[in-house]
Amino acid sequence: MNRSALWRSFRLATWLGWQIESNWTDPFLFAIYSIIKPITGAAILVIMYGVITQGRFEDPMFPYLYLGNAFYIYVGSIMTGVSWAVIDDREHYRTLKYVYVAPIHIPLYLLGRGVARFLTGSIAVVITIAAGVLFLSVPLDFSAIQWGLFLPTLLFGVFMLTMMGLLLAGLTLIMARHEFIIGEVTASALYIFSGAAFPLEVLPPWLRPIGFAMPTTYWLELLRRSLVSDVAQAFPTLSILSNAQLLSILIGLGVLFAALGALIFWFCDRLARERGLIDITTHY
Amino acid sequence: MSIPLAVETHQLGRVYKIRGNRKEKVIRKELVALENVNLEVQQGELFGLLGPNGAGKTTLIKILTTLLAPTSGWARVAGYDVVTQAAKIRPLINMVSGGESSGYGLLTVRENLWMFAQFYGIPSREANQRIERLIEMVGMSDRLHTKSSDLSTGLRQKMNIVRGFLTDPRVLFLDEPTLGLDVGASRDVRRFIRDWMKEDLTRTIVLTTHYMVEADELCDRVAIINRGRVLACDTPAALKQRLQREAHFEIETGSLNGVNISMVESLPGVRKAVLSGAKGMVRLKFTLAEEAALANVINLFTQQGVKILRLTKQEPTLEDVFVDLVGRSMTEEEEGQNAEA
Ligand SMILES: Nc1ncnc2c1ncn2[C@@H]1O[C@H](COP(=O)(O)OP(=O)(O)OP(=O)(O)O)[C@@H](O)[C@H]1O
Numbered sequence: 129m130n131r132s133a134l135w136r137s138f139r140l141a142t143w144l145g146w147q148i149e150s151n152w153t154d155p156f157l158f159a160i161y162s163i164i165k166p167i168t169g170a171a172i173l174v175i176m177y178g179v180i181t182q183g184r185f186e187d188p189m190f191p192y193l194y195l196g197n198a199f200y201i202y203v204g205s206i207m208t209g210v211s212w213a214v215i216d217d218r219e220h221y222r223t224l225k226y227v228y229v230a231p232i233h234i235p236l237y238l239l240g241r242g243v244a245r246f247l248t249g250s251i252a253v254v255i256t257i258a259a260g261v262l263f264l265s266v267p268l269d270f271s272a273i274q275w276g277l278f279l280p281t282l283l284f285g286v287f288m289l290t291m292m293g294l295l296l297a298g299l300t301l302i303m304a305r306h307e308f309i310i311g312e313v314t315a316s317a318l319y320i321f322s323g324a325a326f327p328l329e330v331l332p333p334w335l336r337p338i339g340f341a342m343p344t345t346y347w348l349e350l351l352r353r354s355l356v357s358d359v360a361q362a363f364p365t366l367s368i369l370s371n372a373q374l375l376s377i378l379i380g381l382g383v384l385f386a387a388l389g390a391l392i393f394w395f396c397d398r399l400a401r402e403r404g405l406i407d408i409t410t411h412y
Numbered sequence: 413m414s415i416p417l418a419v420e421t422h423q424l425g426r427v428y429k430i431r432g433n434r435k436e437k438v439i440r441k442e443l444v445a446l447e448n449v450n451l452e453v454q455q456g457e458l459f460g461l462l463g464p465n466g467a468g469k470t471t472l473i474k475i476l477t478t479l480l481a482p483t484s485g486w487a488r489v490a491g492y493d494v495v496t497q498a499a500k501i502r503p504l505i506n507m508v509s510g511g512e513s514s515g516y517g518l519l520t521v522r523e524n525l526w527m528f529a530q531f532y533g534i535p536s537r538e539a540n541q542r543i544e545r546l547i548e549m550v551g552m553s554d555r556l557h558t559k560s561s562d563l564s565t566g567l568r569q570k571m572n573i574v575r576g577f578l579t580d581p582r583v584l585f586l587d588e589p590t591l592g593l594d595v596g597a598s599r600d601v602r603r604f605i606r607d608w609m610k611e612d613l614t615r616t617i618v619l620t621t622h623y624m625v626e627a628d629e630l631c632d633r634v635a636i637i638n639r640g641r642v643l644a645c646d647t648p649a650a651l652k653q654r655l656q657r658e659a660h661f662e663i664e665t666g667s668l669n670g671v672n673i674s675m676v677e678s679l680p681g682v683r684k685a686v687l688s689g690a691k692g693m694v695r696l697k698f699t700l701a702e703e704a705a706l707a708n709v710i711n712l713f714t715q716q717g718v719k720i721l722r723l724t725k726q727e728p729t730l731e732d733v734f735v736d737l738v739g740r741s742m743t744e745e746e747e748g749q750n751a752e753a
């Protein structure tokens with residue numbers, strides 16, 4: 129497939145995803161998904177934290193979980209977004225077979241849909257963090273942000289999460305019955321195992337290795353460090369590792385998961401053609 | 413170099429494995445959807461696949477459009493193998509399934525079509541020109557900027573049909589394009605298909621239908637397919653010709669002037685005659701062993717001074733061909749299959 133075909137697969141999917149996700153014409157729905165939902169999620173967390181710690185919001189634990197939770201929005205929206213593109217196109221819009229018949233690169237098409245989710249998800253992330261800084265005194269000092277670490281980490285994360293989404297999209301393709309839950313289940317599981325809202329030490333020791341094997345753990349840690357360095361390093365989980373070490377692990381694991389995503393998608397895609405699942409509908 | 417066939421299949425077969433529900437997990441059924449299908453479609457042909465529900469039409473279309481792998485035999489489209497060279501085929505084809513409404517509801521008609529044109533690398537300007545022309549041809553010009561979710565089912569289907577033609581495919585696959593459309597819209601779509609084929613004689617369409625008239629009226633050649641097997645494949649005229657060992661005629665007249673059925677039936681070459689009609693209009697239907705015997709009937713009428721108002725030859729329909737091949741009508745065949753299922 130030539131380069132222009134690859135590029136247009138990605139570009140058009142991003143355009144389409146943006147059109148679908150950013151339903152600007154309905155400000156009410158937009159407000160619910162991009163503002164109210166993330167803020168509510170953060171509020172629940174804040175209240176629970178407040179009750180459990182009896183209001184110790186000055187503890188480094190608070191920005192740790194607040195920022196982890198905010199950036200975790202990306203995991204949910206990008207990763208599950210890619211697999212939802214399969215469900216949406218196949219069952220809701222009934223276009224998946226026409227997309228498949230077209231001379232485009234299907235994985236890049238799905239990745240494009242994931243990147244669109246990154247763009248719309250960013251609105252929720254920014255709003256959540258802004259709310260934290262303004263109303264909950266999350267200590268975010270703009271002059272101390274390490275942009276050189278933050279931006280590459282963020283972008284690598286987008287790539288990594290879309291590829292992990294591709295893995296789920298592959299599984300979604302071949303699951304004809306319970307495909308709707310797979311994205312949600314994975315996103316919830318990763319929330320626990322990525323140190324999003326609490327350090328991995330909280331988990332029983334035999335469960336911790338799962339967390340250490342997930343690239344999202346290192347990704348969230350690096351994002352926190354690049355924004356508020358000392359606060360994040362006050363935690364034992366990964367504090368023995370330098371930024372450079374964390375980054376190497378993140379890239380290593382990220383590339384591994386990306387390769388896994390590509391491989392599994394390729395395999396599932398073939399299986400779906402063999403079984404005739406590209407245009408199956410379960411009428412949900 | 414000779415022009416490759418638009419479509420070629422060799423001993424093509426497809427078996428579906430049917431998994432039972434959870435309770436009967438052990439029970440696995442195999443369903444033969446296609447068996448030893450051999451077809452050749454020439455470039456420039458409007459080729460029809462005619463068969464009842466469950467005949468395997470959609471399965472065949474899905475294989476030819478690279479959406480489904482065959483379980484035996486092989487198929488080529490534009491000279492390329494559907495399994496090993498799928499990426500070479502896709503830029504050259506397009507596909508439309510009727511009877512369903514697809515499309516991104518949040519996008520307008522124009523945006524939906526524009527995006528699919530972009531998938532094929534058609535420059536924006538040209539795409540927009542084509543969209544406007546095709547949308548006008550299906551009479552939807554006033555809906556160009558309507559969100560597709562706001563279209564009626566029929567209009568959404570028309571939009572989908574335009575999407576198929578938009579990319580000017582070398583081979584276009586239409587799976588029951590008029591399914592679910594009303595009489596007027598179906599006629600529009602059939603006219604649209606014919607006009608499109610006339611514009612460029614190298615274009616090819618493979619169309620499935622279970623409407624006899626549609627296959628008859630539209631297709632250069634028709635393959636009659638039932639329970640996964642191709643039973644016959646020829647031009648509609650030639651298919652019907654097979655039944656024409658006997659010829660059926662009908663004469664309309666004001667009055668028979670004393671001619672009666674036994675007189676007609678006693679003429680050489682006449683098999684059977686039936687009289688019908690009301691006051692002032694008599695209809696005589698008769699079957700001839702061979703067409704040459706028609707002269708005898710005409711002579712009799714002329715001798716008796718009967719004025720023939722109309723003489724028509726009753727053509728057998730593709731329905732008759734199907735009955736001849738399968739032993740029952742297409743509706744009966746569908747009901748029979750449903751009863752078994
Ligand atoms: N994915 C599938 N899994 C199992 N069986 C299938 C599948 N798709 C089709 N079949 C079966 O294969 C047979 C042929 O189906 P197909 O859809 O090709 O028929 P068709 O000629 O298009 O019928 P219709 O006029 O109803 O569209 C049917 O018995 C159908 O139940």
Ligand SMILES: [Mg+2]
Nearest residue numbers: 469470471587
């Ligand atoms: Mg069908």
